[in-house]
Amino acid sequence: MPSRLPNGSPAGIPGRPASSVEERLRARILERLDELGWPAPGELAVERPRDPAHGDWSSNVALALAKPLRRAPRAIAEELARAWQPEPGLVDSVEVAGPGFVNFRLRPDVYASALRKLLLDPDAYLRSDAGRGSSVIVEFVSSNPTGPLHIGHGRNAALGDAVASLLEAAGWSVTREYYFNDAGNQxxxxxxxxxxRYSQLLDPSTSFPEGGYEGEYLVRIAEELRAELGDGLIDASDPAASLPFFQARAAAVMVESIRADLEVFGVRFDSWFNESCLYQEGLVERALERLRDRGAVYESQGAVWFRSSAYGDSDDRVLVKSSGHPTYFLPDVAYHMDKHERGFARAVNVWGADHHGYVPRMQAAMAALGYEPDWLHCIVYQAVTLLEGGEAVKLSTRKARFVTLRELVQEVGAAVARYFLLMRRADTHLNFDLDVARAQSDENPVYYVQYAHARSQSVFTRLLAAGAHDARDTEPGRLAGANLERLILPREGDLLKLLAEFPDLVREAAVAREPHRVAGFLERLAKEFHIWYHEVRILGEDVELMRARLALARGVQIAVRRGLGLLGISAPEAM
RNA sequence: GCGCCCGUAGCUCAGAUGGAUAGAGCGACAGCCUCCGGAGCUGUAGGCCAGAGGUUCGAAUCCUCUCGGGCGCACCA
Known part of the structure; x- marks a missing residue:
């Protein structure tokens, strides 16, 4: 995964959408440098400046070349600007500003053609080639089925699913997997x-085990069990004999309930992986052998240790306890070895902050096994605090006072829940304000974005209701043929430029594995759309102008729908 | 004690690989519906980017330290 992209070949830089405006401009700049006999800078920034007075696009190329060329950046910029040939295709004007920024204004038809591409084939428009078709496994949630999913798992699920979708858009072949620890003592x-719980139904004085799971859900399962199979499930002379039955039953019911919760949340997995398979297929032992072969294992005090401190971890870690049982860590190493052997070119894990201490040891294991340093990427997200009435609602599986993910979805809907969980960076603490999430008002940013989609739809509905046009006139493919030169208002230019940024934004969000950037983009896009909508009348007497504006509205609508889709959020046509 | 994450407007948070004058939403205040959906739009106020040093043409961004908050430091999972 190239987090930094090579600047070498102007013709086609890997990872960037070939059609993207940024890509084309970047290539053009590199061509000019080549003509002038200047080297390509190690890092070339091409970005949209905040201040429109600084042009459509801005580059730091002259600043970056100041050192290698040993010249003043301003002079470099001026020479570059002077050498810029008039060209029909892309750049309209070049200016030098500030300490040596080179600012570009592009020809309007550049943006018009970007909109046409979006209308004609949104998949192709958004798809970049960063993944180049190679495979990645995204493992997420992977919660032990000891209780219902809560809001923290919701953040995990929303993140994992969105990152997976982003990677798909960036040209990866993605597998979503849930790892299920069914072999541990939990x-x-x-x-x-x-x-x-079952015993308590028969005799309320029965004691509850220390450290057991106290949640109400187990009482319900026990009641179902009793209704189904009666009172005789426990042999009084040998209570332990029935334990495997209760364990299997509890696990089966909980897994199914988790699967159903995720379904309601809109998250589906391609694959469910059981830890017990690792033992059955001898992978745990093989993982240990492989580490041993590589000289990364030693014995001490009756236990088997991994020399993780030799691979960047702060301490060595126990693989097999002196009791002869493996630690949690060893099967986890085996699991990741299995991912590698299944042929995945990359692996992404989504872990809660309470697991961040495991990242160095897992990376150490990957290094000891000889995998590429960036084969495994761990996304670590911080905790979620649920706020209600300004107060934090405590979350605790064991103590059973919590809002489940299912309750949350019932309360605010999957769209709102997912948006709230994705709109912040993973590594900041997230305050989930239930009161705001419940509000169907302007406090709630989800509706702002969804409204842009519904609002544009209502224009098409309105047009058709008037009778003079048929449904084909609102199709994206048809609208791509509109005369987009009629879009001359500044607001229309802003919208077109924003749409042209979308492919690069998707690629960057994928490469960084940061879905919140998509949410931020959608809010900007929705804002520009609402301003424009307020400023102009789309439907009107001038049919050519109307068609151009319909094309723009359709383009925004498609972009919003695609962007929400990446986040796993619906785009309603009416609200 | 050690490690990781965070500290930006009253609140919740963006600020890309260091770039030009620090941004949004909400809240507050003041406005906009004979007009395609007002879940919208316009304007005003609000900042020593926790603090102190350093690196450089340039730092909210990188480095060091201090102070706050969260999480983790098992032969648990």
Whole structure:
């Protein structure tokens, strides 16, 4: 995954959409440097300046070349601007400003043709080639089925799914996988807890195990069990004999319930992976052997250790306890080895902040196994605080006072829940304000974006209702043929430029694995759309102008729908 | 004690690979519906980017330290 893209070949820089305006301008700049006999700078910034007075696009090329050329940046910029040949295709004017910025204004038809491409084939328009078709496995949620999913799992699910979608848009072949720890002693505790709940139905004085899962959901499962199979599930002379049954039952019910919760949330996995398979197929032992072969393992005090400190971790880690049982870590290494052996070119994990300490040891294991340093990427997200009435609602699986993901979705809807969980950077703490999420008002940013989509739809509906046009006149393919030169208002230019940024934004968000950038873009786009909508009348007597404006509205609508789609959020045609 | 994340407007947060005068939403205040959806639009106020040094043409951004907040430091998972 190139986080930094090579500047070498003007013809086609890998990873950038070939059709993107930024890409074309970047290529053109590099051509000019080549003509002048100047080197390409190591890092070339081409970006949209905040201040429109600085042009459509701006580059730091002269500043970056100041050192290698040993000349003043301003002089370099001026020479570059002078050498710029008049050209029909892309650049309209070049200016030098400030300490040596080179500012470009592009020909309007550049943006018009970008809109046409968006209308004709949105998939192709948005698709970049950063992934080049190679495969990546995105593992997320992977919560142990000891209780219902809560809002923290929701952040994980929303992030993992959105990152997966972004990677797909960036040209990766993506597998979404859920890793299910069905072999650990948490599952045993779960079984014991269920068994105790069942016993309590028969004899309320039965004690509940220390550290058990106290949630109400286990009482319900116990009641179902009793209704279904009666009172005789526990042999009084040998209570332990029934434990595996309760464990299996509890696990099966919980997994199904998690799957259903995720379904309601709009998240589906391609694959569910059971930890127990790793043991059954001997992968755990093989992982240990592989580490041993590489000289990364030693024994001490009756335990087997991984020399992780030799691979960047702060301490060595136990793989096999002196009891002879593996730690949690060893099967996890085996699991990642399995991902690698399944042929994935990259792996992405989505982990809660409470696991951030495991990143160095897992990376150490990957290094010891000889994998590329960036084969595994861990996205670590910070905690979610649920606020209601200005107060934090405490979350705790064990103590059972919490709002489940399912309740949250029922309360505010999947769209709002997902948007709120994705609109902030993963590495900041997230305050999820239930009161704002519940509000169907201008407090709620989701509706602002969705409204842009619904609002443009209503224009098409209105047009058709008037009777003079048929449905084909509102089709994107048809509208691509509109005379877009009629879009001469500054607002229309702003919208067109914003739409032209979209492909690069999607690629950058994918490469950085940061879905919140998409949310930010959608809010900007919706804002520009609403301003424009307020300023102009789309439907009117001048049919040519109307068609141009319909094309723009359609382009915005498609971009909003695609962007929301990347976040796993619906784009309603009416609200 | 050590490690990771965070500290930007009253609140919640963006600020891309260091770039030009620090941004948005909400809240507050003042406005806009004979007009395609007012879940909208316009304007005003609000900042020593936690603090102190350093690197450089240039720092909210990189480095060091201090102070705050969160999380993690198991032969648990």
């Amino acid at each position: 599952m045993e505790t779960l079984g014991r807890s269920l068994q105790a």
